[in-house]
Amino acid sequence: MASTSTTLTLPVLPLDDEVVLPGMVVPLDLNDPDVRAAVEAAQAAARGLTGKPRVLLVPRIDGTYAATGVLGTVEQVGRLADGDPGALIKGRRRVQIGAGTTGPGAALWVEGIEVDETVPDPLPGAVTELAKEYKALATSWLKKRGAWQVVDRVQQLADSGEISALADNSGYSPFLTTDQKVQLLETADPVERLKLAAKLLSDHLAEQDVAESIAKDVQEGVDKQQREFLLRRQLEAVRKELRELNGESEGEESDDYRARVEAADLPEHVREAALKEVDKLERSSEQSPEGSWIRTWLDTVLELPWNERTEDQYDIQGAKDVLDAEHAGLEDVKERITEYLAVRKRRADRGLGVVGGRRGGAVLALVGPPGVGKTSLGESVAHAMGRKFVRVALGGVRDEAEIRGHRRTYVGALPGRIVRAVKEAGSMNPVVLLDEIDKVGSDFRGDPAAALLEVLDPAQNHTFRDHYLEVELDLSDVVFLATANVLEAIPEALLDRMELVRLDGYTEDEKVVIARDHLLPRQLERAGLEPGEVALDEGALRKLAGEYTREAGVRNLERSVARLLRKVAAQSELGERELPFTVTEGDLRGLIGRPHHVPESAQDPAERRTSVPGVATGLAVTGAGGDVLYVEASLADPETGAAGLTLTGQLGDVMKESAQIALSFLRSHGAELELPVGDLKDRGAHIHFPAGAVPKDGPSAGITMTTALASLLSGRLVRTDVAMTGEVSLTGRVLPIGGVKQKLLAAHRAGISTVIIPKRNEADLDDVPAEVLDKLEVHPVTDVRQVLELALAPAEVQVEVPVAA
């Protein structure tokens, strides 16, 4: 153990913000007056003595001297690398600084005591371990920096157990702060000092690890971005080449969706959604299916008229004039539409918005048979309001996605029909006609009616969400109209939202006017004829409506007119006909052949369907409007035929029950009616409704079936000119039915002169056009006995009862 009491007197060499530890060799600049003074003083003191001049190296941090210094020997004086005069000084041992004293030269002299730095011998195991650990840390760090010489020295010191020198060697570490170096200097105990050095080094290494991994991540990120950027540039170049190869000019159907989205006038929520998709698109590859979905989606979004709306330009008188100009007749219907428009307009003018909240009334539904002008009335409403018109055909729609769109993940996904309609209209406030709303069905693919309900509901439709579009669409400014053939087939919930307007069909007189004023001018133009070049006189029009067609509407009438005009146009081209030409009743047969619908009463009596007992004429309402239908009854052969009741002609349950009732009534009341009902007991009855392909239902054929059976049993014919409608009860009462107007129009069309209806339907006669009532003898009845009295021909024309095979 060395003594610690050696007192030294040395010139101070201040190190400004620097620390030299024992073992380090440092070059110092002699131009620095402090350095020069200290070195010169040391030299002066050493003169005449053996040994190198000695100085005390003391760190001066921010002007304050440290408490410990290092005894340094001046190894050499000469020129430094930069040519300045300098001295090489080597640190030797720690010295505890004591009091100031005097000595030669300008230097500051102090007394100091050498610090005891002895290490235990032999080293305790823990210290050896510490040395090893330090060696490992230092080696890994030094190797990373390529400081091989230092590595050697560290290993040598560690292996030889010189832990004091080992710890001081860390004074070279560039990562240590001056404070940390001072700490090392002032830690006299070598073991503690080595611990400190090891800690500082491992902290530094850990810090460096983190820094490195961050740097690596950053670098990788930069690399990826650069790569992506480069690849994109290449891709663009390739695309451009391809476009040029294909002869497309640049910018044509520009692929730059970002620019298109930014330039488009989109509502904020749509723009955001669109830009998100653009981001995705830019990240996806050209060929990926996702890319093409996104492009289709973006095209759809960009094509929608987000901020387009037409200005409503109508006053009620003007609207009424438009409706009148485009449709003949239909006074009550046009009146209803005018009222609807008036209410809408008043509400709009007062800023109340659409007829909101109130159930029903929001949507006008036009209900009636085909060809009565429902669709074209819808179009007129759009004209009258000055709005765009689109028709959405709902016939046969069973999939909810048809209305609301397919989700985009679905292959070949499309927006629903509502979105497509708005797109087609090119404005956010068109008139949308939901055509054939009674023909939407529902199955496992969801319920389109439920989706429609949402579309029509003013409380919900300002935020309509199409599955494909995914962004909200405001439908609250759209005027929805609906059409249907059969009221009963409209889903209940939808019906609840609608204000019904019925169109029951036209009388012959009305058809004549429509044909003359609307159908003929339009068809003349289609046939390339000048107005007035071909005319149809009233007789011809009447015959066309009455005998060539038999329908509630005017669709076939329009076709017949078209056919006629084509014939005349062809004849005139062939030089066979001089124009102008007026077609008369007599010309029809030569031009378009024989009529198909000669009234029953105009047929040869033997040809009539009612020329045998057991056939009665009924009146019904079908999807095509009112119609006459014939009910046939026969008795089965007692030998071979089955007993009971056989029904054919696609009858619904209600109708079957009605047949049972007719039969039961006759069985129990036959005797009092003087009918040979005995036959009914042992022979089966068969009732058939011709036109078997058309499903039929409803109770209103009750009295017709009863009449047919009664005719069969009695052998009395049913009068050809009589048609009937009415439900029958078990006691023979005649109960009311629906569709009186349509049925009477049909009877009139078919040339019937006498109609039997239930007494309780008498009020419905008010709806029937006077010209039809004038031509018909209508008998309101309460009891089926009255029906039989009116309908059955006198007994003298009795014939033999036919027997079904």
Ligand SMILES: Nc1ncnc2c1ncn2[C@@H]1O[C@H](COP(=O)(O)OP(=O)(O)OP(=O)(O)O)[C@@H](O)[C@H]1O
């Ligand atoms: N009152 C009318 N005045 C003038 N033209 C009419 C009138 N009623 C119908 N038409 C014409 O008859 C044709 C058939 O009408 P439209 O197609 O509107 O019938 P619809 O009732 O909608 O039939 P569907 O139920 O089959 O769709 C149209 O060309 C229409 O312009």
